[in-house]
Amino acid sequence: MPELLTTTDTVRGRILASAIQLFVDQGYHVTTIPDIVASSKTSIGAVYHHFSSKEELARELHQQVIQEFMRQAEESVLPLASAKDRIRAYVDLLFSLTEKDSYFVAYLLHARPRVVVDDNLTVCSREGIEVTNHIIADGKAKGELRDEDDRILCGVISGIIMRLVDLRLDGLIVEPLPTLADKTTDSIWRAVRA
Amino acid sequence: MPELLTTTDTVRGRILASAIQLFVDQGYHVTTIPDIVASSKTSIGAVYHHFSSKEELARELHQQVIQEFMRQAEESVLPLASAKDRIRAYVDLLFSLTEKDSYFVAYLLHARPRVVVDDNLTVCSREGIEVTNHIIADGKAKGELRDEDDRILCGVISGIIMRLVDLRLDGLIVEPLPTLADKTTDSIWRAVRA
Amino acid sequence: MPELLTTTDTVRGRILASAIQLFVDQGYHVTTIPDIVASSKTSIGAVYHHFSSKEELARELHQQVIQEFMRQAEESVLPLASAKDRIRAYVDLLFSLTEKDSYFVAYLLHARPRVVVDDNLTVCSREGIEVTNHIIADGKAKGELRDEDDRILCGVISGIIMRLVDLRLDGLIVEPLPTLADKTTDSIWRAVRA
Amino acid sequence: MPELLTTTDTVRGRILASAIQLFVDQGYHVTTIPDIVASSKTSIGAVYHHFSSKEELARELHQQVIQEFMRQAEESVLPLASAKDRIRAYVDLLFSLTEKDSYFVAYLLHARPRVVVDDNLTVCSREGIEVTNHIIADGKAKGELRDEDDRILCGVISGIIMRLVDLRLDGLIVEPLPTLADKTTDSIWRAVRA
């Protein structure tokens, strides 16, 4: 499982890589510092040398996830010209991320560490919405998308993608998601095209 | 907020009602027995009189949620004849539940207490899938739905509904969901109809 | 060693009795909750059931010491009429307390738990001063004490008494202090009489 | 605040100067090596290069305090001929030290680091007593002091001086102590003269 976020070369990187996996698998509160220490093959002291507290570690991790997600979206989705291309690219992005680093995507979809985010939103519900709304606004302006309530269009685009990712993460879809990218994009398009 | 599950007349009911709210708001592990005692205005002894342990309380709650959800689905969704009616009924069910008891729906969508469910699936990913798959299988057999990969159709139907519920729960949609039921059903239908 | 403060009948009492001894012997910071648990023959949980934290336990103890000290002073010293009688009573009080409960007196003289008192004064330097100053003001008004700087008189009275208590506590005086009460009072009187 | 003990020119000096201040302000156990490092503007490595452990650092400091105190007493108090002169010189010594380096005097009066001194005596109760007892023995032999119990005389002389120093250190006397030296000596003398 390649690590999107951190290198395992450094102690700090190993701790962050262990933390995201454990936070996703067990949740923030169930994950103990000893868990992280065992998984990252470091020591209690090393963890506290690099992060002032467990909360601070979670905050740092959360910021890195957001930053990496936005970087990828800005690089592969937003530059495209048409709404359909952008939707396709967004599907491709999340589907390929799912296969490349399922912990990263699981974190995007589900993590809402209340110690980190006070509005209790997941990355997908806060930063992900920005991407979707941008696709919708632009697509409507160009007449590519039908004149539907924004929230409905947002629910359609992000809901279908996220649900398929979830089914894959939960093991209810066993084949790699990119093989379903065409069909997924087609279904979304049927629901949102002008 | 009417309680779908339990009556607050009985001690046992008050405990379960407090538990689902606290579990949803804070998570199972952060919720302490003292929290539940304070919220339900009972006593430690009373909790342990009615439930053998915190885990058992969580298990009991989970079973009640599943049972109530399936009861409602079997009552309002499955009896209907056409795929479109069933989809509409499913939308109506989840949207009205969201307004009636947001804790109940939040539990359906997000709760995966590892102490209770070992496959780590939410009620929506386990029991909800059954409902969706039933709609799909029947709708395909009758030629009402297009001949698409089942997992795509499942993702479309459940994904759009769940995403809109989530946006409402997260405060990103402020109006009551039932006002969006028509448009939601329409969007789903565009994506899945034959 | 009779306990001036607390009864050892109750768990709470045993904890406080152990705490004052350990705080005096080792200091607040070196004294651990396990130390207190072992000495009071209770349990960690019992300590935290009765006191919300180690700091709160220290605060509670400090207040009890102050209250008991002031009660004794108000009962045995202040009611007396002449300055000489009061000085004699103050000597008697501290000397007899020293033999009765050396931990109590050692706490009076030396304890300055910064977690409890922000001005960093011992009970003797805060509450004890009140008693001494009262003796001085009244004795001067009646012409029994010589017209000397108040701080000098305060230093003489409290300094001589406290130093002898300290020498006894440190084992540099081995006989019971009350046998030295006459001579001590005489020396103080020579320095302060009109 | 001139440093009586150590020069801040050397790393070793800066460490010792920081240590005495921190030990007096917070106590030995609350003072951490990082505290000392920050205050002395050195590094962890430097501290452990110069001292084998925190205990060893405390021991070294304690020895320097004792040595400096005895040096000053032997230089300014003991050479004098009469008891009254010696008492006056002792008062002057402690009062001027208090103004010159309050940390040094506070250490003399209060520090009893159990890691350093196993009999749990302060410098004033161990080395200070020697000075006082010398004054008493000699003054009695010469008939300058009255024939009173040695411990009483010791309590009078050291008690009055130490108490005034304490009141000054605690901020309850705000003017420089040397202005009270005459009156202090006079009061002591009234209590001890033949």
Added chain:
DNA sequence: AATGAATGAGGGTTCATTCAT
């Protein structure tokens, strides 16, 4: 001589659970 990353024992504290009343 100097540095500071790494170590882990041991601190204060929480909380599920028990049981005498």
Added chain:
DNA sequence: CATGAATGAACCCTCATTCAT
């Protein structure tokens, strides 16, 4: 049935100390 005082394992975190650089 109901209560809450008592228990102790296990949490997060601190800090004296080591050692490679």
